Amino acid sequence: MATKTLKEYTVEEVAQHNKEGDLWIIIDAKVYNLSRFADLHPGGSNVLFAEGIAGQDSTETFFGLHRHEVLLRPQYARLQIGTVAGEEESIKAPVPGAISQVPYGEPSWLADGFKTPYYTDNHRAFHKAIRTLMHNVVQPEALRCEENGKRISQAVVDQLCENNFVAMRLGPGKHLKGLVLMGGVTKPEEFDYFHELILNGEIARFGTRGFLDGLLNGDVIGLPPVLNYGSPEIQAKVVPDVLAGKKYIALAITEAFAGSDVSGLQTTAVRDGDYWVITGTKKWITNGTFADYFTTGCKTKTGFTVILIERGEGVSTKPIKTAYSSAAGTAYVTFDKVRVPVGNTLGKVGNGMSVILSNFNHERWMITASSLASQRLIVEECLKWATQRKVFGKPLNSQAVIRNKLGRMISRVEACQNWVETITYQMNNMSYNDMSSKLAGPIGLLKQFVSKCGRETAEDATMVFGGRALTTTGMGKLVENYHRTSGYDAILGGTEDILSDLGVRQVMKKMPKDARL
Numbered sequence: 001m002a003t004k005t006l007k008e009y010t011v012e013e014v015a016q017h018n019k020e021g022d023l024w025i026i027i028d029a030k031v032y033n034l035s036r037f038a039d040l041h042p043g044g045s046n047v048l049f050a051e052g053i054a055g056q057d058s059t060e061t062f063f064g065l066h067r068h069e070v071l072l073r074p075q076y077a078r079l080q081i082g083t084v085a086g087e088e089e090s091i092k093a094p095v096p097g098a099i100s101q102v103p104y105g106e107p108s109w110l111a112d113g114f115k116t117p118y119y120t121d122n123h124r125a126f127h128k129a130i131r132t133l134m135h136n137v138v139q140p141e142a143l144r145c146e147e148n149g150k151r152i153s154q155a156v157v158d159q160l161c162e163n164n165f166v167a168m169r170l171g172p173g174k175h176l177k178g179l180v181l182m183g184g185v186t187k188p189e190e191f192d193y194f195h196e197l198i199l200n201g202e203i204a205r206f207g208t209r210g211f212l213d214g215l216l217n218g219d220v221i222g223l224p225p226v227l228n229y230g231s232p233e234i235q236a237k238v239v240p241d242v243l244a245g246k247k248y249i250a251l252a253i254t255e256a257f258a259g260s261d262v263s264g265l266q267t268t269a270v271r272d273g274d275y276w277v278i279t280g281t282k283k284w285i286t287n288g289t290f291a292d293y294f295t296t297g298c299k300t301k302t303g304f305t306v307i308l309i310e311r312g313e314g315v316s317t318k319p320i321k322t323a324y325s326s327a328a329g330t331a332y333v334t335f336d337k338v339r340v341p342v343g344n345t346l347g348k349v350g351n352g353m354s355v356i357l358s359n360f361n362h363e364r365w366m367i368t369a370s371s372l373a374s375q376r377l378i379v380e381e382c383l384k385w386a387t388q389r390k391v392f393g394k395p396l397n398s399q400a401v402i403r404n405k406l407g408r409m410i411s412r413v414e415a416c417q418n419w420v421e422t423i424t425y426q427m428n429n430m431s432y433n434d435m436s437s438k439l440a441g442p443i444g445l446l447k448q449f450v451s452k453c454g455r456e457t458a459e460d461a462t463m464v465f466g467g468r469a470l471t472t473t474g475m476g477k478l479v480e481n482y483h484r485t486s487g488y489d490a491i492l493g494g495t496e497d498i499l500s501d502l503g504v505r506q507v508m509k510k511m512p513k514d515a516r517l
């Protein structure tokens with residue numbers, strides 16, 4: 001495709017084109033011909049003919065009203081006809097894989113001059129590879145799906161799975177053996193919880209919370225019970241296809257009748273020879289609209305049992321409308337006398353509670369890691385906005401009340417980051433049994449703390465952005481999405497109140513009998 005040659009113009013030449021039918025403006029040393037676009041401009045045409053805009057350098061006004069990405073969209077980029085002689089652009093397009101230079105825009109291990117006890121050169125290389133892949137492949141898809149509510153496309157899943165994305169999201173372990181991770185950047189035996197922490201953060205940086213759950217979170221919580229408790233036959237049938245992105249799986253525990261109080265579940269599995277006959281409903285099932293398998297909590301004669309159900313006769317799913325995008329595939333699932341081979345039982349009959357509990361720490365930590373990265377993105381948005389937005393002739397950050405909010409946002413996200421990293425370090429260095437017994441309480445407390453901090457930051461960010469935080473497009477769109485959806489982090493995987501309670505109950509259990517003031 002032929003590229004347009006850009007001419008150089010002087011400021012005086014541009015100034016001649018300042019009327020209807022002949023309108024040029026300068027934004028950041030680039031000359032745009034808006035003559036034909038003016039009538040199509042979403043902000044109206046009259047604002048473009050105002051004094052100080054038509055034929056003039058409108059950089060400051062432009063960045064008070066638009067995100068930079070507007071200029072990068074192909075339909076607008078082609079309005080550029082030249083550059084201003086002797087001037088250079090100062091606001092650069094984001095480079096795939098680049099590190100933000102905004103203070104606190106990145107965790108400190110990525111900031112210039114800061115040291116870290118946790119991350120190695122391999123984590124840095126891995127981070128760069130993941131961020132580049134996310135920028136090039138996932139971000140455009142995330143923005144599209146968040147808006148149109150469609151599930152992630154198979155083409156994008158295929159590209160992700162070429163890098164063994166689903167396998168990495170399950171964390172370190174023997175399921176990684178023999179796989180090539182991110183084109184070989186990290187060897188399976190090198191992959192640790194800090195790699196996974198990086199991955200969980202990078203997928204959460206688009207301000208698209210519904211899509212984030214649609215990015216195969218069902219696999220992350222639905223597959224581990226199969227990996228850890230499924231028979232060799234079931235594993236051979238299910239695991240390779242799910243890791244390859246050919247099939248999808250969802251965790252189906254919660255019901256309209258019962259959530260955390262698993263004993264109240266009403267989905268029943270009754271034995272009929274070599275089959276279970278399963279009847280019941282499940283609600284809020286992430287990725288359920290497109291899942292091929294359901295890791296399902298059932299009431300059996302003796303207690304609670306987890307059974308893998310394949311989509312087929314008697315299984316139906318319908319989307320539930322929730323506050324976030326239906327790209328998450330949140331479903332209401334109905335099982336109507338579904339016949340499932342007894343061999344699909346995961347773990348022992350009646351032992352479902354330990355099957356489910358075994359993955360809770362990982363799930364909660366995973367939600368926390370993504371929640372933390374979304375929170376940091378909002379801090380970065382606020383720092384940028386408070387600097388570029390002028391009120392009464394001064395930047396927003398010249399107001400003490402705004403600086404105070406920023407100070408609290410930064411402190412919260414840094415506190416969360418440090419705690420998440422400390423827990424991640426423990427996960428890296430503890431045996432599985434130690435993790436189960438020692439970390440359930442701390443991870444519960446960590447998750448409720450991070451989500452609570454996130455919701456406070458969502459409130460503060462809304463005040464900083466004002467009306468812009470209420471619109472799904474434009475300057476405040478990320479803040480709008482975060483404010484509307486940060487409650488998901490506070491609820492999915494265990495609500496804040498329940499997790500806080502869990503943490504304290506663990507403390508009570510471990511209090512020394514002779515502790516006295």
Ligand code: HEM
Binds near residue numbers: 032475
């Ligand atoms: C290359 C030049 C320009 C392009 C491509 C452009 C494009 C757009 C787009 C796509 C929107 C919709 C909101 C969004 O998605 O961010 C918008 C809104 C707007 N634009 Fe422009 N614009 C340009 C220049 C200007 C200039 C120079 C002004 C100066 C007054 C202006 C004033 C506005 C206003 C007031 C809005 C409404 C903002 C809001 O609703 O908050 N635009 N423009």
